[in-house]
Amino acid sequence: MTRHVLSLVVVLVSILVFPYWVYIPVLFIAIIITPFFWEGILLAFLIDVIHGSGMEVPFSLASPLALTALVALIVLLPIRENLRAYV
Amino acid sequence: MAIFLSGAIIFPFLDGALVSMVSPVWKAENVIVRNLRNGVAFVSLQQALVEENTRLKERLSSLELDILSMSQERIQENTLLELVGRRGEFNMVVAAVLTRPPQTPYDVIIIDAGSNESITVGSRVSLPEGPALGIVSEVFSRSAKVKLFSSSGEETSAVLERNEVPIMLVGAGGGNFRMTFPRDVAIEKGDRILVADITSRLLAVVEEIGVQPTDSFKEVLAKSPTNIFHLRFVFVTP
Secondary structure, eight states: OHHHHHHHHHHHHHHHHSOHHHHHHHHHHHHHHSTTOTHHHHHHHHHHHHHSSOOOHHHHTTOHHHHHHHHHHHHHHHHHHHHHHHO | OHHHHHHHHHHHHHHHHHHHHHHHHHHHHHHHHHHHHHHHHHHOHHHHHHHHHHHHHHHHHHHHHHHHHOOHHHHHHHHHHHHTTOOSOOOOEEEEEEEOTTTSTTSEEEESOOGGGTOOTTOEEEOTTSOEEEEEEEEOSSOEEEEETTSTTOEEEEEETTTTEEEEEEEEETTEEEEEEETTSOOOTTOEEEESSTTOOEEEEEEEEEOOTTOSEEEEEEEOSSOGGGOOEEEEEO
């Protein structure tokens, strides 16, 4: 839980303060190192909302950043399972 | 999947509230960064000289931009417009830039003026020196989002000043543009590209021209006359 909150705060601060070439890698690093970091999808939407040029409801479903975060999280699920099986 | 769907539906309705909540953070960040720079410059003489050098360079580039955007034809055009009763310049609102690229990945800037200052969606945004920059895409009470003309894929009607050829300028991100011309159209590095409206503001300057011997067209790359990564103030025409 502490790890989740810490990752959330770090990514959030990065989004507000740093350039995109810092906060986008930070987001994906947080997704990789924090188990089941589903909040990453909401943070990706937050990036689109505050730094994008306007988001309408049907088009928001095709947000490239949020979709990539979703795919990364789904891909990481079986990888995590397999890693656990060998530990 | 539920998180994704709920995020996609809820977040677009929260954009105004979220930008208003975050704006004070950006304002504070701008103040802190500026004060830190000034403080360090005060402590270190060498740093102060570097700062002065930078400031003078900025001033020089601003004056160059002034010269570039105020050609003799432009002055004559403004005089003519005044004579026929149409004003070339309108009332403008000055706004500070809260976030700029590279903080925003899509060539979007957020300014600290909004509907309270009579800014509406579609209001034109320009540099204090004159060149056109973009159009307001979203307005909140005390802030607004501006989509720059150089935003990737953004198409803008423009005119190549050299031979008055109407063109469609396509944004390529990072303050850059690209366009295609027939091979026979004369164009050179440094040519000015103007907005295709009555104000004829400077929009971009030709930087690179690429043409192969077998091509019927030439690909031209242009860039914004200012560094969009260091924008501080802009003028908005409500």
